[in-house]
Amino acid sequence: RDEHITLAHGAGGKATHSLIDAVFLDAFRNPLLEPLGDGAHIGETAFTTDSFVVTPLFFPGGDIGDLAVNGTVNDLAMCGARPRHLSAAFILEEGFPVAHLRRITASMAAAAQAAGVQIVTGDTKVVERGKADGCYIITSGVGTLDRPARLSAAAARPGDAVIVSGPIGEHGITIMLARGELDIEADLTSDTAPLADLAAGLLDACDDGQVRCLRDATRGGVATVLNEIAEASKVAIIVNEDIIPVRPDVRGACELLGIDPLYVACEGRMVAVVARECAETALAALHEHPLGRDAAIVGQVNDDPPGLVLLKTTFGGTRIVDLLVGDPLPRIC
Amino acid sequence: RDEHITLAHGAGGKATHSLIDAVFLDAFRNPLLEPLGDGAHIGETAFTTDSFVVTPLFFPGGDIGDLAVNGTVNDLAMCGARPRHLSAAFILEEGFPVAHLRRITASMAAAAQAAGVQIVTGDTKVVERGKADGCYIITSGVGTLDRPARLSAAAARPGDAVIVSGPIGEHGITIMLARGELDIEADLTSDTAPLADLAAGLLDACDDGQVRCLRDATRGGVATVLNEIAEASKVAIIVNEDIIPVRPDVRGACELLGIDPLYVACEGRMVAVVARECAETALAALHEHPLGRDAAIVGQVNDDPPGLVLLKTTFGGTRIVDLLVGDPLPRIC
Ligand SMILES: Nc1ncnc2c1ncn2[C@@H]1O[C@H](COP(=O)(O)OP(=O)(O)OP(=O)(O)O)[C@@H](O)[C@H]1O
Ligand SMILES: Nc1ncnc2c1ncn2[C@@H]1O[C@H](COP(=O)(O)OP(=O)(O)OP(=O)(O)O)[C@@H](O)[C@H]1O
Ligand SMILES: [Mg+2]
Ligand SMILES: [Mg+2]
Ligand SMILES: [Mg+2]
Ligand SMILES: [Mg+2]
Ligand SMILES: [Mg+2]
Ligand SMILES: [Mg+2]
Incomplete structure (x- = not known):
């Protein structure tokens, strides 16, 4: 067969999942990789990596530097780990201004300090x-798994509550608007932020095992993350469109662009699946943290139909929400 | 000032060192980064990262895949660590053939298996x-530091012996020839190989502390690594041109290209600085391993002039060997 890589393979949705399964997992298969979590759990250590190829490099609310630090910090946090140490690899294009590199490294240093990592x-x-586009950054991270419970996308159970930690889609829409190709005015900034404290607060508030799963809603957005959890846990997830927090400017831009905010990337928001008994406690813990002020219980886990995500729409209907297909917003991270 | 990134900033020599000091170390400074070793020593763990942007992707003796695995395995081995777990990030160019990706991941899987890592x-x-060139791969690795002694480029002392583990320059020259731009015939293959077993054999053969430092001679070649050790240890290093192993095909190609094999990258060779008392034992241990069959004691550490590398030439003279300047062989790894 004569297959070629397309932008959709990098969008985090259906094509990315197929490629990972058919090529990467198939070649590298081992028990640590197989759960395909935000990072790998190696004994008491979590280990993760992400490349950052966002364009533009500088955008309202951040730049590729803090994005690269926060992104890896967040994947460690989603493992339930305390992020500790990062690596930073740079692929630079000949001619890239050193002054830009200094801005980027300064914001990485500030983000690392804010997240408590080195x-x-x-x-x-x-x-x-x-042969590149100015500057690509690849961060990897190691963190310590200090808690006994292991979070997993396969751990959601019928009855669990589904929480979103804040308004969705700001990062993706901010990047689209920053490219200046659209004639839309909006007062938006990226939500890029380190989620480790927020996640730790949530885990501390609940009993061991009550928090089933955390995932940061990056490429593919909340819809894609919910699908991953529904599939791994063999459960249905039903969410309520009216309750999912979306800022008006994001909603407006999404309408003009013809995309659903559920598929737009965040870089400082997470989805949490928690046991019904601790849902209110969990929500209260999130509300206490500045990054979780607008957290909401947006839905729940059912047993049927397994593997599907359903959306109760504003107009009273119910529709299936699939994995992201295609790539409406290339190179947002 | 109006500085821009040049290819020399990626060559591993003088410009790379200046950029790392002035931009990266300056922004990120902390005690774990500061020694600028092959990896960071974090308690009992070693952690390292490398990007691979080699062109062509497939070359005699290997491809970007095994290079990316072996490169990170080797940086962990040079820390004295046992390599354990790797991450693999891919930046793919739209249109890249999936069949090529499969070849690359298969060779990564084989290299990982050979090196005992996952x-x-x-x-x-x-x-x-x-916006890229087919496929870039970034690997990071964690390994366990099971031995008490900590290797360091700053640990060389006057009297120590300097060992090179095998013939130098094969990787760099193989890549140059594989580009087909030169009208040179040579029967060469890349030396890409995992050095962890070879390094472990050497460390096992010597007493704790007798092996001062290991470094894989990648970009910038043996000359650059020797300069790094001389500078960090504030010692002189004197090496004998006649004893440094160089295959005739490499020597011939270097003469035609007008470059010194001392500056040409290897991907499966290391420099070891060991206490005089264990030099013969160390050499014997290396000779026992297939990758160290041609290992040689090529020089020694002196106290004066501190920070300099001196070469006794074939013609009886002595000259200073500096860090690599410029980039005679771009994108060899
Ligand atoms: N090239 C690859 N080789 C091996 N595993 C991969 C590869 N790409 C992705 N994975 C694995 O697939 C899973 C999903 O990766 P993905 O990058 O989508 O997650 P993420 O980092 O949480 O999301 P994002 O990259 O959008 O921040 C992870 O477990 C990751 O380790
Ligand atoms: N962008 C960067 N940020 C922080 N540290 C860096 C950066 N680039 C290099 N370093 C550090 O500088 C030192 C030298 O890096 P270098 O990549 O030359 O070593 P290496 O990996 O052994 O060589 P090679 O990359 O040729 O295999 C290492 O300690 C590395 O961690
Ligand atoms: Mg994630
Ligand atoms: Mg990722
Ligand atoms: Mg991620
Ligand atoms: Mg090295
Ligand atoms: Mg390197
Ligand atoms: Mg290296």
Whole structure:
């Protein structure tokens, strides 16, 4: 067969999942990789990696630097780990201004400090003009799993509550608008932020095992994360469109762009699935943290139909919400 | 000032060092990063990262896949660690053939198996045509530091012996020839190989502390690694040109290209600095391993002039060997 990589393979949705299953998991298969979590759980350590190829490099609310630190911090936090040490690899395009690199490293240093992690090792490669797009950054991270419970996308059970930690879609829409290709005015900034404290507060508030799963809603958005959980746990997830927090400017831009905010990437929001008994406690813990002020219980886990995500719409209907298909917003992270 | 990134900033030599010091270390500074070793020593764990942007992706003796696994395995081995777990991040160019990706992941899987490591986490991003060059791979690795002694480029002492583990420059010259731009015939293959077993054999053969430092001679070659050790340890290193193993085909190609094999990258060779008392034992241990069959004691550590590397030439003279300047062989790894 004559297959080629398309932008959709990088969008985090259906094509990404197929590629990971058919190529990467197939080649590398082992029990630590197989759960396909935000990071790998290796004994008391969590380990994760992400590349960042966002364009533009600088955007309202952040830049590729703090995005690269927060993104890896968040994948560790979603494992239930305390993020500790990061690596930072740079692929630079010949001709990239050193002044831009300094801005980026300064914001990485600030983000690392804010998240309580250290950048302890790195690498620097340069490619010829036209072989990159200014600056790509790849961070990996290790964190310590201090808690006994292991979070997993396969741990959701019927009756559990589904929580979203704040308004969705701000990062993706901010990046789209920052490209200036759309004639939309909006007062938006990226939600890029480190979620480790917020996640720790939630885990502390609940008993061991009551928090089933955490996932940061990055590429593919909340809809994609919910599908991953529904599939891994073999449960249905039903969410209520009216309760999912979306800022008016995001909603407006999404309408003009013809995309559903449920599929738009966040970089500082997470989905939590928690036992029904601790749902209110969990919500209260999130509300106490500045990044969780607008957290809401947006739905619940059912047993049927397994593997599907259903949305109760504003107009009283119910529809299936699938994985993201295609790539409406390329290179947002 | 109006500085821009040049290819020399990615060559591993003088410009890379300046950029790391002035930009990355300056922004990220902390005690774990500061020694600028092959990886960071975090308690009993070693942590490292490298990007791979080699062109062509497939070359005699290997491809970007095994290079990416072996490169990170080797940086962990140079820390004195046992390599355990790797991450693998891919930046793919739109249009890249999935069949090529399968070849690459198969060779990564084989290399991981050969080195006794698992790829436990990863990431996949896609950029538009013209924003990458087919496939870039970034691996990070964690390993366990099971031995009490900590290796360090700052630990060389006057009297120590300097060992090179095998013939140098094969990887770099193989890549140059694989590009087909030169009208040179040579029967060469890349030396890409995992050095963890070879390094462990050496460490086992010597007493704790007798092996001062290990470094894989990648970008910038043996000359650059020797300079790093001389500078960090504030010692002189004197090496004998006649004893440094170089295959005739490498020597011939270097003469035609006008480059010194001392500056050409290896991907399966290391420099070891060991206490004089264990030099012969160390050499014997290396000779026992297939990757160390041609290992040689090529020089020694002196106290004066501190920070300099001196070469006794074939013609009886002595000259200073500096860090690599410029980038004679871009994108070899
Ligand atoms: N090239 C790859 N090789 C091995 N595993 C991969 C690769 N790409 C992704 N994975 C694994 O697939 C799962 C999903 O990866 P993905 O990058 O979508 O997650 P994420 O990092 O949480 O999301 P994002 O990258 O949008 O922040 C993870 O478990 C990851 O380790
Ligand atoms: N962008 C960066 N940020 C932080 N540290 C960096 C960065 N680039 C390199 N370093 C650090 O500088 C030192 C030298 O890096 P370098 O990549 O030259 O070593 P290496 O990986 O052994 O060589 P190679 O990359 O040729 O295999 C290492 O300690 C590395 O962690
Ligand atoms: Mg994630
Ligand atoms: Mg991520
Ligand atoms: Mg490196
Ligand atoms: Mg190295
Ligand atoms: Mg290296
Ligand atoms: Mg990822």
